Amino acid sequence: xxKKATTVSAAVTLSVILLVVVGIRSSLAEGDEVSxxxxxxxxxxxxxxxxxxxxxxxxxxxxRPVQADWKRCHPPTHGEHPGGGAGPNWLYDDTNPEHVLSxxxxxxxxxxxxxSGIAYVMMARRLGYWRGTxxxxxxVTRFYAETxxxxxxxxxxxxxxxxxxxxxxxxxxxxxxxxEAAVEAAVSAVCSRIAGNTYMGIYSGREVDATxxxxxxxxxxxxxx
Numbered sequence: 633x634x635k636k637a638t639t640v641s642a643a644v645t646l647s648v649i650l651l652v653v654v655g656i657r658s659s660l661a662e663g664d665e666v667s668x669x670x671x672x673x674x675x676x677x678x679x680x681x682x683x684x685x686x687x688x689x690x691x692x693x694x695x696r697p698v699q700a701d702w703k704r705c706h707p708p709t710h711g712e713h714p715g716g717g718a719g720p721n722w723l724y725d726d727t728n729p730e731h732v733l734s735x736x737x738x739x740x741x742x743x744x745x746x747x748s749g750i751a752y753v754m755m756a757r758r759l760g761y762w763r764g765t766x767x768x769x770x771x772v773t774r775f776y777a778e779t780x781x782x783x784x785x786x787x788x789x790x791x792x793x794x795x796x797x798x799x800x801x802x803x804x805x806x807x808x809x810x811x812e813a814a815v816e817a818a819v820s821a822v823c824s825r826i827a828g829n830t831y832m833g834i835y836s837g838r839e840v841d842a843t844x845x846x847x848x849x850x851x852x853x854x855x856x857x
Contacts, residue, residue, distance in 0.1 A: 671828035671856050676776070678725070678754070678803065680713045681839040690853035697723055697752065705743035707731060713837065720749030726778065729759040741767040754778060754833075755800060757789050762799050775800030776833045779822065783837055784808055786818040794825060802826065803833030806840065812847045819851035 672691035677683060679698060686694050698704065703722035704715050713725065724740050744751060744767070754776045755762040764775045777800040779787040787804045804822045809815045822832050834848065 673826060673828060673856060674831040676831060676833040678833055678835045679840050680837050683840040684842060684845055686845060686849055690856040692852050692856055703747060705739060707739060719747030722747045723752040726754035726756045727763045727765045728756045729761060729763045736765050737767045740765055741770055744770045752776060764800060774831060776803040778803050780805040787821055790821060801831040801833060803835050805835050807836040807838040815844060815847040816851045819848060820855055823852060823855035
C-alpha cells in the first residue's frame with residue numbers, strides 16, 4: 633500500500649509540473665514572467681514602422697518600446713527614425729564611434745534627464761568596435777549591440793558579438809529578410825547563441841507585416857522549444 637501511495641503521489645507531482653510548464657509556454661505575453669524551467673528568452677522589438685502585437689506560443693516574452701511610446705532619442709544625423717515619446721522609459725539609438733564622444737555623452741544625458749525608468753542604449757559598430765557610452769549620473773539598464781553593418785544586412789557582425797558578448801545584448805535587423813527561410817536563419821542565428829533568461833533584439837526600419845511577424849514568431853517558438 634505504501635508503494636502504491638508513493639506512485640500516485642509522484643504521478644500527481646508530475647502532472648502539476650506539466651500543467652505549470654504548459655501554462656507558462658502557452659500564455660506568455662508582454663509583461664509576463666519567464667519560467668526558469670525551460671530556455672525562456674526576452675525579445676525587444678525595435679520597429680520604427682508598423683508591427684502588430686506578437687503572439688508567443690513558445691517560452692519567450694516581448695516588449696515594443698516604440699509602440700509603447702518610450703521616449704526615443706537619436707543623434708542629429710539619424711534623421712530616418714523619428715524621436716518623440718514620453719518617459720519614464722527611454723532609449724538612445726544609437727551610439728557610434730565615428731561621432732564626437734562628448735557630444736554623444738551630452739545627448740544621452742539630455743535623453744535621460746527627468747526619466748528614471750528602463751533605459752536602453754543601442755550601439756552601432758563602427759571603426760571596428762561598439763561604444764557603450766554611459767554619462768555620469770545616468771543608469772543604463774541594457775546595451776544592445778547592433779549585429780548588422782547597414783539596413784541591407786541581418787547580422788553580418790554577429791561573429792564579432794560572439795567573440796565578446798559582454799558588450800551588450802545582440803540585436804539583429806529583420807528588415808532585409810523577405811522570405812520565411814531568411815527570417816528563420818536571421819532569428820535562429822541570434823537566438824541559438826544566447827542563454828535562457830537573457831535578451832535579444834529584433835530591429836526593423838521597415839514595416840513588419842502580418843506574414844513576416846508570423847515567420848518571426850515561428851522562428852522564436854522553434855528556438856526555445
